[in-house]
Amino acid sequence: MQPEFPEVKPAMMARRHKKLGEILLEWKVIDAKALKEALVYAQQTNKRIGDALVEMELCSEDDVTKALAAQFDMEYIDIDKTQAVGANIGLIPAKIIKEHQVLPLGEENGRLKVVIGDPLRLDTLDLLRFRLNPNIEVSLAPPRKIARFIDTFLGDSYNQELKDTVASIDASIDASIDKSIDIDPDSEAVMAIAGEDLQAPIIKLINRLISEAVRMRASDIHVEPMANRVRVRYRIDGVCQEREQIPKSVQGAVLARLKLMSGIDIAEKRVPQDGRIKMKIGGQDIDFRVSSCPTYHGESVVLRILRPDSVRVGIHALGFEEDNYQAFMRIIRRPNGIFLVTGPTGSGKTTTLYSALQELNRPDRKIITAEDPVEYNFPGINQCQVREDIGLTFAKILRAMLRQAPNIILVGEIRDLEVGEVAIQAALTGHLVFSTLHTNDAPSALTRLIDMGIKPFLAASAVQAIMAQRLVRVLCEECKADDPAPNERAMLAIGLTREEIGDRTLKRAVGCRRCNNTGFRGRLGIFEMLSMTNEIRELAFNRAPTSQIRQAARASGMRTLVEDGKLKILKGITTVEEVARHAQAEGILIDE
DSSP states (O other): OOOOOOOOOTTOOOOTTSOHHHHHHHTTSSOHHHHHHHHHHHHHHTOOHHHHHHHTTSSOHHHHHHHHHHHTTOEEOOGGGOTHHHHTGGGSOHHHHHHHTOEEEEEETTEEEEEESOTTOHHHHHHHHHHTOSOEEEEEOOHHHHHHHHHHHOHHHHHHHHHHHHHHHHHHHHHHSOTTSOOOTTSTHHHHHHTHHHHHHHHHHHHHHHHHHHHTTEEEEEEEEOSSEEEEEEEETTEEEEEEEEEGGGHHHHHHHHHHHTTOOSSOOSSOEEEEEEEEETTEEEEEEEEEEEETTEEEEEEEEEOGGGGOSOGGGGOOOHHHHHHHHHHHTSSSEEEEEEOOTTSSHHHHHHHHHHHHOOTTOOEEEEESSOOSOOTTOEEEEOBGGGTBOHHHHHHHHHTTOOSEEEESOOOSHHHHHHHHHHHHTTOEEEEEEOOSSSHHHHHHHHHHTOOHHHHHHHEEEEEEEEEEEEEOTTTOEEOSSOOHHHHHHHTOOHHHHTTOOOEEOOOOTTTTTSSEEEEEEEEEEEEOOHHHHHHHHTTOOHHHHHHHHHHTTOOOHHHHHHHHHHTTSSOHHHHHHHOOOTTOOOOO
8 A cells, every 4th residue: 555645835934953764754655663774774875764765665766856845945856747847848958968867847027937956966056056046946856867857758859969970970071071072971981081070970879769769668779771861760660660851971981881880781771680788878788780771871770789688577467368377377388399389470489488487597407509590598598599601501500409408409490391390209208398489370280380381290299388479668657648539440350249348447548647648658468378278289180270279279378469469458558559560360460
């Protein structure tokens, strides 16, 4: 139960002699024992009592900030629910906002209202009085919320700064190039002529784009040369969003910088190349898998952002309904057999398999993986990188694995007959094998294996379960609203009827600052879990068509992707349109 706080207003005269701990005790946020423990920890670590309480998870940062507001007779501001911050953001220069973590609330009768996170930062207040306005009225908000607002919601300010940087790049090039000579702006000569004047703003531009993409939870950065510009897009929650337009004149410099950072040959522009970048952003080491591909207007570069935390979310956070979760846990704890995860690229297959390996990763088990490429490194797991150029293929690694006496094997993908046969051999000789396959649903995976050339009796006996999955966007908790008139065409596409909805109210996306006005924040999986039964094994052995295997799987309790999506719609987790975008009934299309 959340504690109730008294309303904190500027007019409220706090008893200044009261200490922070005493206020929290009085509000019954903490008890005496918790306060004593926090005091000891604060003394040992030389930290303030409020920071100690938050670090020990004895109370939230909101609780501490409200108590500080009462202690210093200041107003507490909930930034997430205050529109004034966004409306008045221009009252303070972006540079001061970012450097001093201060936000403007407005200006009234010559007084500038600001919100800060620490009432004891007198140097910040003095600087603001000196630089902006001698009459400043100060309010308090949690420091993390202020930082999150600055990082996420100052898009316009950041964009203006980015445009200023690009303008300076343009000016540097114009000043450095002899315009009487016809020089290709995409050539490496541009960088050589421009020299250091060009290098600094280019580096600043690239670093800002990468940092912004990471802060906005993007999974990919797309740098795409066009006829008269360079388009930059971020893929956020599976959807591309256009962010910047870079002048065509700096295309060569931007692409060269990205290739240089990722260890790609700058001179080679005719063939696709791959590389990696490792950067520290926000105190976290983040890897970027870089791919360059020649296109009509120049090389297109894509940076895949690899966050270690994104594949360590835990099985509970994947989005399983309780019955599928129990079935999943039973399957991954079997001693042998093959567990296949199917779906298109970007459907979360890797995250699901890594979550299973993390669950099984114990000192008494040996786990080996064959991946192309190895994107995430996990302690305790032996990970092998496929290298086709030297003949180190999936099949060769798999055969070597079997001589390493593993308990669990992960094969990145069953691509052909050779890999499939070795994987099945491993499963039949007492190993638990995880792998992926590119099929639309779970029942068709069996047909796909047999079409590859794997003998039906081997596929039927080795495969223990197949799971198809997709990722759907989750509605933002801050702004989602009731949807009294759901999209009828989308409902038809997934077969959702008014009878199934009953007296429930579906939800729709609205958009707010927290979700970058998309209405969605994060993604969850919808799943189709097929556990092998005697009937399904017999159908696979007899080369039955996919439709018969699907019918038998439904009879044994399998819930389809659409049906799993319906459950999440009825729970208000996502929308009808979002599920219909990824899993529709056959023969029906909806408008985008």
